[in-house]
Amino acid sequence: MGVPDVPDVMRAVRITRHGGPEVLDVTEIAVPGVRAGEVLVEVGAVALNNTDLWTREGAYGRPDDPTALSGWRGPIDFPRVQGADVAGRIVAVGPGAAEDLVGRRVVVDPAIYDAEGPDANPVGLMGSERDGGYAEYVTAPVDQVHDVTDSPLSDEQLAALPTAYGTALGMIERGGLREGETVLVSGASGGVGLACVQIARARGAKVVAISSGPKIEAVREAGAHEVVDRAGDVTGQIRAAAPEGIDVALDVVAGELVGDGLPLLREGGRWVIAGALGGYGVAFDVRRLYLHNAQVIGSAMHTPAHFGLLMDLARRAEVQPVIAAAFPLDRAARAQEELARRGHVGKIVMRP
Template sequence: MTKSDVMRAVRITRHGGPEVLESVRVPVPVPGAGEVLVRVGAVALNNTDLWTREGAYGRPDDPQARSGWRGPVDFPRIQGADVAGHVVAVGAGVDEVLVGRRVVIDPALYDGDGPDAHPVGLMGSERDGGYAEYVTAPAKQAHDVTGSALTDDQLATLPTAYGTALGMIERGRLRKGETALVSGASGGVGIALVQIARARGARVVAISSGTKIAAVREAGAHEVVDRAGDVVGQLRAAAPEGIDVALDVVAGELVGDGLPLLREGGRWVIAGALGGYGVAFDVRRLYLHNAQVIGSAMHTPAHFDLLMDLARQAAVQPVIAAAFPLEQAARAQEELARRGHVGKIVMHP
């Protein structure tokens, strides 16, 4: 492979709707020192793709500002955080034994080298991602899953959705025998939360709606309440002794309404704001019951190592809702935004 080689990619040069996604031919990236070059087998879509494209993250000093995940996006930017594929080349200082290995890339940019480092950036936002035929990544974040029974499509769904889910479960200290509430249970993170919490031996009470309820039950939820009805009333009936850990990607009014459902010492973990980022709750429900509200953004390196162990064992079975060719990235993102699916949407370069 030479520097003159080109590849197909989809990138954005500004914030906006699906129309800002450009299908282009660009040079194949060259792996730097400590990096690998991966031929993308599959790339999964996430809400972060939509929000980065729209600039919907806001800034601490201006919640309405157009911004990427952790600040202004350096355009042009190739989107796509979640990649499964094969290593085809390595940079200086990287063992060539990696060439040919099947890998999943940890897409986080961390604030340090330790196992508990915090993610402060994301592939597809703060560096180029996998909406392309090839992508580079730090070699230490290309995890060898060569022996996994999961398909490339399934492996590609893991980094952001399952990484976020596992980060929430770890930060919420969910234990066997506890009752977990999962909001937004039919989405990518929601299905991951249901599957991992069930595998941990928790009793899972999920919130979903309509035709998706059966699929959420099939994923492992013990009880599913319909968000179109009286959610709090249904939750009280489904978990009369209360909730130990809420795993919440919805936020909004659910936080204020749901906090009184927590048991003593309960934990409410938030990793999304599909229901709105403006939250109000009775603070007495927090301090009088030794409860905690915990923010959770993605995963740590230690969490991702645990996730890759699950991948190698095929201990979770990601649900694929649809697959699109790379050239239909705009259509794929529109499908994601409609939220009519259960599981994950992937693309094939």
């Protein structure tokens, strides 16, 4: 490659087919070449997401066949290096990228957008539609690496931000959450849920979170004003915690929660959905929408503008991602198994 201190080969974790953790292959492959308009990042930390599990399993389905094996937005081009969330340092630049970027500490925006501009929609994801950060090195477009050299956050904390906190910020922005409003957060102990709790609290909202018994205190420590135990009467507990109703729901669970929860919205309330941990089949009373001027909003990740706001938070360390566990790269299968068990609070990361 002609770049000092960058080897020709690297360790990486790839999938060559859909399946369980056994399809994760720890191997050595060539360090990717840096094309025009790209940079090469030495990975300091990579965070795990549910997208890693579902991409590996092929669990996303297709619009014409919900049961079809598929990656985030379509068939996977195997072999594929997984991992959307990367923090590290730039070690080489391609033609058209400034040489003084070398050595800068960066976070990579993992989205593949449908257009240029601040409000573009994500239509692909690093680790699914292009190779990701389960590796010692990864390439990225120069305009999607964000300089966080001066951030006091660790590489592990920075790596926790892109998908989980980007998704959370996208939900909050699309839901129009305002200071003083009451927000409901489902799945609050997971990566996206905990990010919703932290960012909503930082924005001055009253946060009512849904979690399970052993994790309730950790969710409260992250910033929730009230925590509802999902093992009990969820709607009854929410009514008690927010007797005047919910302004915005930030929901990664969906399933029955949507139908049960919509009547809890105040006039003009917004129910924002960015996941389906509780099931993708949803039924609700449509009268609760049109009679109360409510909205159900789909939210997939973030826009470039949202990600820029997130990086501003990272530089100022206005959110402090919680790291549940860290694994070496060669234990990627164990790390994904730990993620799938959902016994943790916060983010699981790997350090190549």
